[in-house]
Amino acid sequence: MTTLYGYFRSSAAYRVRIALNLKGLAYEQAPVNLVAGEQRSKENLARQPQGLVPSLVTEDGRVLNQSLAICEYLDETHPEPALLPSDAAGRARVRALAQLVACEIHPLDNLRVLKYLVGELGVDEDAKLTWYRHWIAEGFSALEAQLSREAGSGDFCHGDTPTLADLCLVPQVFNAERFACDLSAYPAIQRITGNCRALPAFQQAAPETQPDAH
Amino acid sequence: MTTLYGYFRSSAAYRVRIALNLKGLAYEQAPVNLVAGEQRSKENLARQPQGLVPSLVTEDGRVLNQSLAICEYLDETHPEPALLPSDAAGRARVRALAQLVACEIHPLDNLRVLKYLVGELGVDEDAKLTWYRHWIAEGFSALEAQLSREAGSGDFCHGDTPTLADLCLVPQVFNAERFACDLSAYPAIQRITGNCRALPAFQQAAPETQPDAH
Known part of the structure; x- marks a missing residue:
């Protein structure tokens, strides 16, 4: 299962949630509580050395960082509906x-x-x-x-x-x-x-x- | 002629200059002096409503903003050498x-x-x-x-x-x-x-x- 490491109020994680939903992709959420400082945990730093969210871990175990890069990846691997124009x-x-x-x-x-x-x-x-x-x-x-x-x-x-x-x-x-x-x-x-x-x-x-x- | 509106020390303009050079594209430079505040001029705001640089004006008069978007456009319209991997x-x-x-x-x-x-x-x-x-x-x-x-x-x-x-x-x-x-x-x-x-x-x-x- 695709897993989104995020936080409900992170606007970068919010972008990725919208992309996943528009694509109709199933995913589970693994919250990283930013207010409690969980982004600085060893586990999160292993995924995201900057200590930020979101990270998306794909079904095949690939770790993706940076919300816009994640959204473009989703768009390339699941082209419909398109998140970018054709020109x-x-x-x-x-x-x-x-x-x-x-x-x-x-x-x-x-x-x-x-x-x-x-x-x-x-x-x-x-x-x-x-x-x-x-x-x-x-x-x-x-x-x-x-x-x-x-x-x-x-x-x-x-x-x-x-x-x-x-x-x-x-x-x-x-x-x-x-x-x-x-x-x-x-x-x-x-x-x-x-x-x-x-x-x-x-x-x-x-x-x-x-x-x-x- | 393609025109780059930039500033020598703007690192966003610098990115676009590298992309243009790697692609071997001819362009002229139209400096916008950030220290003198020229980015807030009427002319620059018409191109770039946020009052930033760079903007790239293409040969066919298209105005492009945001350095990463410009670089991806250059990569899509002039694929060689590629600025992004094939996968x-x-x-x-x-x-x-x-x-x-x-x-x-x-x-x-x-x-x-x-x-x-x-x-x-x-x-x-x-x-x-x-x-x-x-x-x-x-x-x-x-x-x-x-x-x-x-x-x-x-x-x-x-x-x-x-x-x-x-x-x-x-x-x-x-x-x-x-x-x-x-x-x-x-x-x-x-x-x-x-x-x-x-x-x-x-x-x-x-x-x-x-x-x-x-």
Whole structure:
């Protein structure tokens, strides 16, 4: 059985859950409690030397790391339904939208970074929240501009079926809502997120419905 | 003519320069001076709503953003020499190594983030340097573990030809050296970087040899 090592609130694990669900793949979950520090355990470091989640262990024992790499692997090994468009330009657009979230927003608002701000830099709660919301606003403003003005957008980030970009968008919106970010300036993001959330694959991947949710 | 909007010291632009050189593609460079704030110009925001570099404008006028998406586009449209292995598992490993740099190290040590630390959070020079080196050490320790223990490693991050992973590694090592990070604990990273730097495609992409170097 395919096993996903993740955490209910990890947005990187959330992306992989959506991909697995869209592909209709069966998997079991092995929670790694990030708040309890289980990502630094010997077992997790053996799978993921950086001490992060998610890792996906395939049926044949292959250990895969990094959520976007995992999702592309799933897309290549289980092509239907496709998570990337069939044309190179479309794939470039989808990957760029996904990376806008995965390289420009999420890394800055990650748990380990927030911990460093508070612990090593002595940043107070207000300044931490301001930091969090700043990077959401920076990224979402750009994403909104692209989604609202580019011809590639449709019911979803690219066209009318979910792609890798939507897999990144929805967990990031979940995080933004959790930190009470004002999303009123992002109607395209909200519209597409709503369309995603209407799909069972996204609903069943949501943090609050995971076995380790607490 | 293909045009690369970049900056000599941007490690994301550096990745794309290496890819273009490995593919043997002709391109002209249009520098966007990040220190002078040109990334926030109307022209750059029209190409790249987030106000970042690089963007690649193709011969047919297509605007591509996000360095990894650009490199994959180049690999798909100009398959030789390949920047990704021919097997799905190999591709997953290379993408994961690339993303370890591009999603876990680089975003935290980016110019805009260092500016926020100093400006908004009032972090002093010492603490800024400690931050910088902390994320390099976190990421490089994990990368070193993977490169030194995994069978996929060779003369380069994956096998004996450069891949997307090396395109990310070398610019990150350049940054680490610039900030005087101690790299003695990372022999595999150093060995592979040395092999990359022996190749003209990497040499000609190096920041100090770019037209806008200053």
